[in-house]
Amino acid sequence: MKPVFVVGGASLDTIVHVDAFPGAYAQTVWPNRSYRAVGSTGVGKALNLRALEVPVVLHAVVGNDQEGRMIRQTLEQAGVEALISETPEPTEQHVNLMTPAGERLSIFVQPPAREVTLEWSSIRRTLRGCGIAVINILDYTRPILEEAVSLGVPIWTDLHDYDGSNDHHQAFIDAADVVFLASDNLPNYRQVMERLLQQGKRLVVCTHGAAGATLANAEGEWLEQPAYPVDRIEDSNGAGDAFFSGFLYGYLRGLPERDCLQLAAASGALCVTSSGLASEHASRSALQDIVSAK
Numbered sequence: 628m629k630p631v632f633v634v635g636g637a638s639l640d641t642i643v644h645v646d647a648f649p650g651a652y653a654q655t656v657w658p659n660r661s662y663r664a665v666g667s668t669g670v671g672k673a674l675n676l677r678a679l680e681v682p683v684v685l686h687a688v689v690g691n692d693q694e695g696r697m698i699r700q701t702l703e704q705a706g707v708e709a710l711i712s713e714t715p716e717p718t719e720q721h722v723n724l725m726t727p728a729g730e731r732l733s734i735f736v737q738p739p740a741r742e743v744t745l746e747w748s749s750i751r752r753t754l755r756g757c758g759i760a761v762i763n764i765l766d767y768t769r770p771i772l773e774e775a776v777s778l779g780v781p782i783w784t785d786l787h788d789y790d791g792s793n794d795h796h797q798a799f800i801d802a803a804d805v806v807f808l809a810s811d812n813l814p815n816y817r818q819v820m821e822r823l824l825q826q827g828k829r830l831v832v833c834t835h836g837a838a839g840a841t842l843a844n845a846e847g848e849w850l851e852q853p854a855y856p857v858d859r860i861e862d863s864n865g866a867g868d869a870f871f872s873g874f875l876y877g878y879l880r881g882l883p884e885r886d887c888l889q890l891a892a893a894s895g896a897l898c899v900t901s902s903g904l905a906s907e908h909a910s911r912s913a914l915q916d917i918v919s920a921k
Contacts, residue, residue: 628879629758630682630708632780635768636669637687638719639694641736642862642902645724648732664864664903665701666721668763668785671868671904673707675894678909679876684753686710688743688767694718705905710749712767714740729837729863729899743767747774754780758879761785761871764799776802785871788812791819805830807871816841830884832891834870842888852888855896855917865904870895873914893917 643661673685685707689695695718702709720737750771754760760775761783762768775782784799786808800806806823810816810833820831820843834840839853873894877887893914897906906913 628682629756630684630753631676631759631761631875631879632684632686632753632757633669633673633676633761633763634686634771635688635763635765636667636671637665637685637689637698638667638670638721639697640664640666640721640723640864642723642725642864644862645726647726648724648730662902663697665698666723666864666904667719668787668868670698670702671865672761672785672872673702673709674705674903674905675865675869675872675898675909676875677705677707678905679872679894679911679914681872681876681879684708684710684757686712686750686753686771688712688714688719688740690714690716690718690740692718694720710746710753712743712745714742714744716740716742723864725862725864727860729860729866731863739765739767745770750774751778754778759783759875761875762799762802764796769798772798772802781805783807783875785867787867789819791815800826800828803828805832807832807834807867807874809833809867810835810841817843832874832888834867834895840870840888840892842884844884848884850885850888852885852892855892855921857896857900860899862902863899866895866898869898869905869909876911876914889918889921890914 644659649656676683719739722734724732760780762772782803783805784803788811789808790812816833823831832842842850870891874887874891877890
């Protein structure tokens with residue numbers, strides 16, 4: 628199996644669990660617990676794919692600081708091959724407020740680096756050798772997106788909470804063969820999915836959090852997948868990336884799209900029961916056990 632090349636998205640986050648999001652007035656908030664953990668969409672996808680034994684290479688941008696070293700160490704311990712572009716700026720950092728219902732309010736306390744120098748020989752070599760490039764919607768990834776298009780590499784992208792019209796996403800939409808997105812800001816998500824298919828996308832998957840997910844393909848098929856229930860939500864960070872990774876794992880095995888959706892839902896369910904971006908119990912057999920039990 629050729630590796631998946633995941634491009635973009637690494638941060639060091641402070642996770643703060645609260646009973647409810649604080650109101651917009653001066654106050655002191657006491658958390659139930661808090662901790663620091665690696666975050667962002669590229670790391671989340673890479674860790675989950677690696678746990679499912681999918682060969683994966685991650686390109687990420689980190690600073691020469693403690694946070695950057697923590698990200699490098701986490702990737703190395705997980706066995707993820709990483710191409711790191713080091714920036715003179717601090718490593719991206721977020722503060723994520725989390726509620727018991729799995730809601731998240733993410734505050735960028737250190738934005739993504741603006742000064743990024745790409746090492747093109749390793750990037751081109753990885754693009755030529757990969758089966759799929761998963762290119763995340765960051766500004767620094769745009770030149771890599773263009774290179775992937777020029778090389779004819781199949782491209783998957785995750786638009787996250789796209790609102791259906793934000794110009795920031797358009798280059799990624801134009802380049803992608805497969806699009807994932809969430810319905811948080813899309814009350815008309817089916818219309819947006821139809822529009823994406825009309826633009827030539829082969830497959831569009833829209834997630835709805837606890838309400839499951841919807842898939843539409845170029846053949847005109849629509850599939851619905853409920854979320855698998857869990858006994859508790861430990862931390863919903865990374866659930867969307869785990870869902871994406873579970874689907875891609877099934878796709879790479881040549882499974883029908885219905886089976887891919889089930890694996891995706893199982894992966895997402897497993898993720899929210901863990902405090903990490905990928906559950907310490909994530910594995911091929913763990914996903915199959917969840918699917919088989921339903």
